[in-house]
Each structure stands twice: as structure tokens, then as C-alpha cells.
Amino acid sequence: MVSATQPEFREQQLTSSMLALGTERLALIGKHSSLLMQAYLQGELAESQLSDRAIRKLVQANLIYQPDESRGFILRPQLADLIASMVTDENRRHINADVADKLETIRLRVKTYRDAQQRGDTTKAQFQLQLLTGLVHDLGGQFGEAIDSLWHRLNSNFGFVASLADKIRENHRAQQQIGRLLDGLNYVDFAELIALGEGDVHLRKLLVSQLQRQLNAHHSSLLEVQRRLVQLMGRYREQQARSVLLTNMASFLREHSNFQVGDYAWRSQVPELINQAQPIVPAAAISLDQHAAVEVATGLMANMPRPALNKESVPSEQAERVATVANQEVEARQQALKADVEALLLHVVDQQGKQQAGVSALQYRREKNLNWDAEVWLLQILGEYQSLPPQQRHLFSLRRDEQRAHPFNDLLLIADLELSFQPASQGQAQSLT
Amino acid sequence: MIEQYGPLVERLLSGAFICPFSDPDNYRRLQNDEVRQALDEYLRPLNRRLAQSQGSGVYFLGYLTFDEQARDVLKSQFSQTLQSLMPLLEWMLMVQEALGRDGALTAGDSIKLQEFVLKTEDNQSLRHRLQLLANDRFFNSQADSVDAQVKQIFKRLREHGYVRQPHAERQYFEVTGKVDYLVDLVRFIRDEENLPVSDEAEQEALL
Numbered sequence: 001m002v003s004a005t006q007p008e009f010r011e012q013q014l015t016s017s018m019l020a021l022g023t024e025r026l027a028l029i030g031k032h033s034s035l036l037m038q039a040y041l042q043g044e045l046a047e048s049q050l051s052d053r054a055i056r057k058l059v060q061a062n063l064i065y066q067p068d069e070s071r072g073f074i075l076r077p078q079l080a081d082l083i084a085s086m087v088t089d090e091n092r093r094h095i096n097a098d099v100a101d102k103l104e105t106i107r108l109r110v111k112t113y114r115d116a117q118q119r120g121d122t123t124k125a126q127f128q129l130q131l132l133t134g135l136v137h138d139l140g141g142q143f144g145e146a147i148d149s150l151w152h153r154l155n156s157n158f159g160f161v162a163s164l165a166d167k168i169r170e171n172h173r174a175q176q177q178i179g180r181l182l183d184g185l186n187y188v189d190f191a192e193l194i195a196l197g198e199g200d201v202h203l204r205k206l207l208v209s210q211l212q213r214q215l216n217a218h219h220s221s222l223l224e225v226q227r228r229l230v231q232l233m234g235r236y237r238e239q240q241a242r243s244v245l246l247t248n249m250a251s252f253l254r255e256h257s258n259f260q261v262g263d264y265a266w267r268s269q270v271p272e273l274i275n276q277a278q279p280i281v282p283a284a285a286i287s288l289d290q291h292a293a294v295e296v297a298t299g300l301m302a303n304m305p306r307p308a309l310n311k312e313s314v315p316s317e318q319a320e321r322v323a324t325v326a327n328q329e330v331e332a333r334q335q336a337l338k339a340d341v342e343a344l345l346l347h348v349v350d351q352q353g354k355q356q357a358g359v360s361a362l363q364y365r366r367e368k369n370l371n372w373d374a375e376v377w378l379l380q381i382l383g384e385y386q387s388l389p390p391q392q393r394h395l396f397s398l399r400r401d402e403q404r405a406h407p408f409n410d411l412l413l414i415a416d417l418e419l420s421f422q423p424a425s426q427g428q429a430q431s432l433t
Numbered sequence: 434m435i436e437q438y439g440p441l442v443e444r445l446l447s448g449a450f451i452c453p454f455s456d457p458d459n460y461r462r463l464q465n466d467e468v469r470q471a472l473d474e475y476l477r478p479l480n481r482r483l484a485q486s487q488g489s490g491v492y493f494l495g496y497l498t499f500d501e502q503a504r505d506v507l508k509s510q511f512s513q514t515l516q517s518l519m520p521l522l523e524w525m526l527m528v529q530e531a532l533g534r535d536g537a538l539t540a541g542d543s544i545k546l547q548e549f550v551l552k553t554e555d556n557q558s559l560r561h562r563l564q565l566l567a568n569d570r571f572f573n574s575q576a577d578s579v580d581a582q583v584k585q586i587f588k589r590l591r592e593h594g595y596v597r598q599p600h601a602e603r604q605y606f607e608v609t610g611k612v613d614y615l616v617d618l619v620r621f622i623r624d625e626e627n628l629p630v631s632d633e634a635e636q637e638a639l640l
Contacts, residue, residue, distance in 0.1 A: 164535040165634070239536030242616060243529065245632035246537050249619050250522040252630050261515065261622055265499075265507035273614075273621050274514075275495030277481050278506045279448030 011127070025061040029079075032058065036075065039064070040083050045073040085145060090153045090160045095146045095177045099184035102139050109135060110196050110203065117200075129202055136211050143218040146181055150174055150225045154232065164240055171233045178226045185219055298421075301349050337377075340370055341384045348396065348419045358399060358420030381417055397422045435475050438462065442472065445483070448594075451492040452610020454541045455597050463492050488620065489540070489613030514618070520569040521595070521615060524586065527566065531559055540613045544596070546583060546604035554579050 029036060032054070039045040045064055047055065055073065058064045064073040075083075077094075084092040113128035153160075153174055158167040190212055197204035253259060264274050287293050348359050361381055362374060370377070385398055399418040405411040435442075441459045445451065453460045462468050463483070473482050477497060484495035496503040525538045531552040532544070553559045560579060567574035567582035574585035587606055590596045595615070596606040623630045 162533075167535070239539075240634050241632040242539070243537040244634055245619060245623070245630065246522055246525055246616065248630040248632070249623065249628075250519070250526055252628060253519045253522070261511075261626055263508065264625075265504045265511060270496075270499055270504075270507065271621065271625075272484055272495070273486060273618055274507060274511045275484055276448075276507070276510060277494045277496050277503070278510070280446045280479065280481075282443060282446060 025063075028057060028061050029063065036063070036079070037083070039073070039075055040080060043074065044071070045075075047072055085149075088149070088152055090149060090156070090158075093149045095149060095181070096142050097146070097177065097180035097184045099139070099142075099187045102135060102142075103187060106132065106135055106139075106207075107196070110207075113203070114200075129206075132203075133206060136206055140211065140214040140218070143181065143185075143215070143222075146177065147218060147221045147225065150178065150222075150229075154225060154228055157232075164236060164243070168233065168236050168240065171229055171236060175226065175229050175233070178222055178229070181222055182219070182226075185215060185222070188215055298349055298352060302346055337372060337380050338384065340368075340372070341380050343368075344381065344419070345384070345396065349421045352421040358397065358418035361417040361419065363416075378414055378417055381419075382414075385419075395421060435471050438468065438472065442475065445472075445492070445494045446479075446481070449493070450594055450609065450611045450614060452489070452540055452613070454607060455594075455609040460492070486614045486617050488617035489610055491610035491614050493614075517571045517593075518615070518619070520566055520571040522619070523562070523566050523569075524590070525612070527553075527559065527562055531556070537616070538608050538612055539616075540608055540610040542608040544587075544606045544608070546587060546606065550580050550583050553583070 032050070035046060035049060045055075045058075050058075055064070059066075059073070062076055063079050064075055066073050080092065081094045083089070084094065109128055109132045113125055113132060116122075116125035116128055153170065158170045161167055161170055188211075190208075193207045193211065197207040264271050344359070344361070344364055347364065351359055361378060364370075365372060365374070365377055372380075382398075385393065385396065388396070397420050399420075400414050401416040401418065402412040403415050405413050441451075441462060444456070444459065449456075451459050451463060463472075469483055476482055476494065480497045480500075480503065481494045482497045483492060485492050496507070499507075528534070528544060528549065529537055531549055534542075553563050563579060563582055566572060567576065567586055572586045572589050574582045576582050576585060584604075587596060587598075587604075591598055591606070594609060594611045596612075597609055598604075598606055620632075622628070
């Protein structure tokens with residue numbers, strides 16, 4: 001390690017004093033963050049809440065200033081910019097499209113760097129290279145920040161302004177900014193950058209591979225944002241046109257209350273827009289003349305919820321007679337009985353096609369272990385059968401197994417009932433009462 | 434292939450407008466050329482065909498050929514639409530104004546009924562306009578309260594397919610493509626009748 005030369009020592013001193021001062025002043029921002037932020041939002045610093053000494057310090061740190069005697073202290077533009085960028089306040093975020101100045105500085109630094117190298121002053125060369133690196137980053141960052149701001153505005157649909165007219169204005173402003181940024185990029189002459197970096201690995205890496213790659217990426221980003229902004233502007237204009245059209249049409253109609261239009265319907269060419277056919281509601285009923293339809297109907301009936309069936313079946317007098325029992329317990333039993341008969345009917349529907357003969361009521365009772373009295377059971381089936389709506393009743397055939405009460409008595413006693421499901425087409429119900 | 438489009442055909446036959454917001458699945462199906470051809474083929478005996486509004490892109494059924502009966506239907510239908518045009522435009526402008534919207538209502542916009550009621554109740558001029566609008570024959574409300582008037586208005590709009598209510602128990606509505614169709618119609622009438630109705634914003638020096 002070579003001992004520090006005189007100028008180098010000065011530079012080190014300078015750096016360390018800058019470090020102390022910068023840290024102190026940055027801390028100042030943190031210390032008064034709330035007041036500074038209020039000043040950002042309200043335009044002026046609340047002086048009364050600060051001591052004279054504190055204000056003096058803020059002024060010395062170039063954070064605030066007093067534009068003229070009549071006004072209070074306001075934030076320096078650099079600080080306002082910093083805040084706007086930190087809180088992405090698109091109303092005040094500043095876009096810096098100035099490239100020429102930075103390019104000029106880059107040229108200068110490259111010269112200084114090369115001079116230092118030629119003199120063999122590696123420390124100075126190193127320092128210049130560091131500054132140059134910072135500069136290149138700055139240039140890239142400047143575009144990065146601008147592009148970030150543009151995307152943010154685009155993606156938020158210019159939500160920071162309220163009216164459509166303002167959005168159109170903001171969009172226009174953003175497009176102009178892009179124009180300036182693209183102009184700025186055009187200043188960058190890559191052939192010149194290549195020439196600047198020639199013969200030096202560090203410079204080449206910095207100016208050619210890094211800067212060129214970055215700027216290329218920024219260039220395509222900018223074109224993309226531009227495309228999207230133009231698209232969005234089209235939508236805004238369309239929205240605006242629509243709104244204006246409706247407003248004007250409404251006021252026209254208001255002024256011309258007996259406004260008549262042409263007879264479009266009788267033109268030889270009926271306009272597509274008014275050709276709106278009258279609604280047709282396709283009505284359909286289950287038809288049982290096809291085997292497939294019968295199956296569907298069977299399925300539908302089997303799946304029919306019971307309450308719906310109850311609602312539809314208006315009880316006949318007979319069924320009612322059986323049902324008119326005051327006692328609640330009996331009524332509950334009566335409901336259960338009714339439900340069992342309905343289950344039987346559904347069973348009959350399910351059995352259709354599966355067995356030749358009908359379903360015997362008493363056999364069903366045995367199979368299902370129903371402990372209804374045979375007479376009650378049969379009577380209820382008869383009652384329910386009678387109370388079915390005629391169309392449904394005709395779908396069932398009910399055969400009575402009857403016996404004479406006595407050889408000399410013509411009274412017929414019902415021994416059993418046989419039910420089968422028989423769609424109308426397959427023959428008339430056999431034994432309607 | 435047509436069988437799987439039964440529900441879609443039924444909706445179309447019932448006079449529905451199919452837009453990407455009210456019926457996204459069916460709208461997507463209708464984007465397919467083959468499906469549209471199959472539907473047209475199927476609808477031919479009914480003297481119906483699939484029609485599409487050029488501006489808004491909504492689908493609906495139109496007549497295939499224009500016999501006398503069809504023309505009469507179109508005539509009376511169109512005159513009904515015209516009668517409802519003024520109240521519908523007024524409704525659109527009112528919603529835009531009351532809710533502080535950027536642009537005119539368009540398909541996909543959502544409207545919270547309560548918000549509209551509150552904004553209208555707060556504003557004497559809007560209340561007055563609402564009263565007039567609700568009393569219009571198209572909406573036909575006899576009610577006095579803002580709340581009841583607004584409910585009646587949206588009920589009628591839903592019946593006519595201009596808005597849909599995604600949840601029956603929630604007072605929240607979505608604008609359908611039929612509103613865009615209405616705007617197409619306004620533009621069409623304006624052009625056909627050469628009405629002095631401009632859609633250009635007042636020129637600003639900046640733009």
C-alpha cells in the first residue's frame with residue numbers, strides 16, 4: 001500500500017466530513033418528517049411548531065426556503081421530488097428527460113479517467129471510474145424512475161384525478177413526457193459510446209454492455225407504455241363521446257317531445273339494429289307416445305318431491321272422510337299413512353316394465369313391514385287413488401281382488417288391490433271405479 | 434351439436450340479449466362460427482336468425498325474412514323502444530351524475546342501489562329529476578319515497594334486461610350489454626335522421 005499523497009489525503013478528509021454532514025442532515029429530515037410531510041401536502045411549513053434554530057438548520061440543509069418575505073417556508077423542489085417519488089404521488093412526480101447534460105459529463109469524466117491512467121495515477125483513475133459508474137447508473141435510473149411513474153399512472157387508470165376530462169389531460173401530458181424521453185434517448189449515440197470505451201475493459205463494460213443494454217430495455221418499455229397510453233386515450237375519448245352523445249340526445253328529445261323517426265321496419269333493407277324478433281317461449285309437455293319419453297317421465301315422477309305431489313292432489317271427499325280425525329296423534333299417523341301410500345304409488349311407477357303383473361297392495365305392505373291394518377291400508381289406497389288429478393289417475397290401473405261376502409249376499413269385500421303404472425297410450429286403465 | 438345449446442337457444446328465443454357480462458359462457462359460445470351457423474340453421478324454420486349489434490357486439494334474434502307480420506312487429510317494437518328512450522337516457526345520465534362516474538354507463542358497470550339512493554336524497558335537483566323519471570310511463574312508480582322509486586326503476590330495468598341482479602337478496606345491479614345496444618341505437622337514429630346531436634366534447638385548446 002502506497003502512503004497517501006497530499007491531494008489524496010485532502011480528498012479523504014473531504015469524504016469523511018461529507019459523510020458526517022450528510023448523515024446529520026438526513027437525520028434532520030427524519031427528525032422533522034411529520035412537519036415536512038405536512039408542508040409537502042399543504043404547501044407551507046408550520047413555522048410556529050419549530051424553533052428558530054430548527055428552521056435555520058433546515059434552511060442550511062437546503063431542505064426548505066422562503067421564496068419571498070410575504071410567504072412562509074416551503075420545501076425545496078429536490079425534497080418535494082424525493083417525497084413525490086417515495087409516495088408515488090403522480091400529481092407531483094417529476095420526470096427528468098434531460099440527457100444531454102449527463103452525456104456531456106460522461107464525456108468529460110472519460111477524458112479525466114484516461115488522462116489519469118496515462119499518468120499512471122491509478123487512484124485518481126479509480127475514483128473517476130467510480131464517479132462514472134455512478135453517472136451511468138443515474139442515467140439509467142432517471143429513465144427507470146420515469147418509466148415506473150408512467151406505468152403507475154397507466155395502471156391506476158389515472159386514478160389520482162377525478163374527472164374524465166382531467167384524465168384525458170393527464171394522459172396527454174404523459175404522452176408528451178414519453179416523447180421527450182424518447183428524444184432524450186435519441187441523443188445517446190452508441191457509436192460514440194463504443195468509441196469512448198475503446199481499448200479499456202472497464203469503460204467498455206460500463207458504457208457499452210451496461211448502459212447500452214439498459215437504455216435498450218428502457219426504449220422498448222417506453223414504446224410499450226406509449227402504445228398502452230394511446231390505447232387508453234382511445235377508450236377515454238370513446239367514453240367521452242358516448243357521454244356527450246347521450247347528454248345531447250337527451251336534451252334534443254326534451255326539446256322535441258313529438259320527434260318522429262322514419263319507418264325503418266318497412267324499408268326494403270331493414271336495419272340490422274332494429275331487427276329484433278318477437279320472443280317465442282317454447283312450451284312443452286311430456287308426451288308419452290315414445291318409449292324414451294315414457295322413461296323420462298317415469299324418472300321425473302320418481303324424483304318428484306313429495307310436498308309438490310301433496311299440493312297437487314286435491315283430496316277427494318272419500319280421502320277427506322278418512323282424514324277428518326281431530327286427534328293430533330291420529331292425524332300424525334294419518335300423515336304417515338298417506339306418505340306410505342304415496343311411496344307405494346311411486347314404487348308402482350318404478351316397477352313399470354320390470355314385472356308383468358301389478359303390485360299387490362297387501363304384498364307390498366308385508367314386504368315393507370308396514371303395520372297398518374289391512375282394511376285401513378286398502379281404504380287409504382282407494383282414497384288416495386281417487387284423489388289423484390284425473391290425468392294422473394289415468395296413468396295407474398287399479399284392480400280390485402273382490403269376494404262376495406256370502407254366497408247369498410251380493411256385498412263384495414275387497415281382499416286386495418293390484419296397482420300398475422300404465423301410460424295412456426298402452427291401453428285404457430282397466431278398472432276405473 | 435345443437436342439443437347442447439338448448440338453454441342458449443331458449444334464452445335467445447325468449448328475446449334475451451347475450452353480452453359478455455350477463456352471460457359470459459354463452460357469449461363465448463356464440464363467438465364460434467360453427468355454433469352460429471348451427472344456430473342459424475336451427476332457427477331457420479322459425480324465421481329467426483342470429484343478429485349482432487355492430488357497435489356493442491351483443492347477440493339477439495332477428496327475423497330472417499320480413500313478411501308483413503314481422504314488419505308490423507318490428508314497427509311496434511321499435512316505437513316502444515323509442516318511447517322508452519327518453520326515460521332510459523335520463524336514467525343513465527342521472528346515475529352517472531349521482532355516482533360521480535367518469536363516463537356514461539356501460540356494460541359491466543355496477544350500481545349499488547343504496548349509494549344511488551343516498552346520493553339522490555342528498556341532492557334537491559336529483560330528487561326532483563328522480564320523481565319525474567319514476568312517474569314516467571316506462572317506470573310507472575306511484576311511490577313517494579326515493580327508496581321505493583329507485584327500487585321500482587331498477588325492477589323495471591331488470592325486467593327489460595338493461596341491468597341484472599346477481600344476488601336476488603342484494604340490492605346490487607350490473608349493467609348489461611343491452612345498455613350498449615341502446616347507445617348504438619341512439620347513434621343510429623342520430624345518423625339516420627341527421628339530428629344535430631354531436632358526440633364531440635367542446636374543443637379544448639390543449640387537445
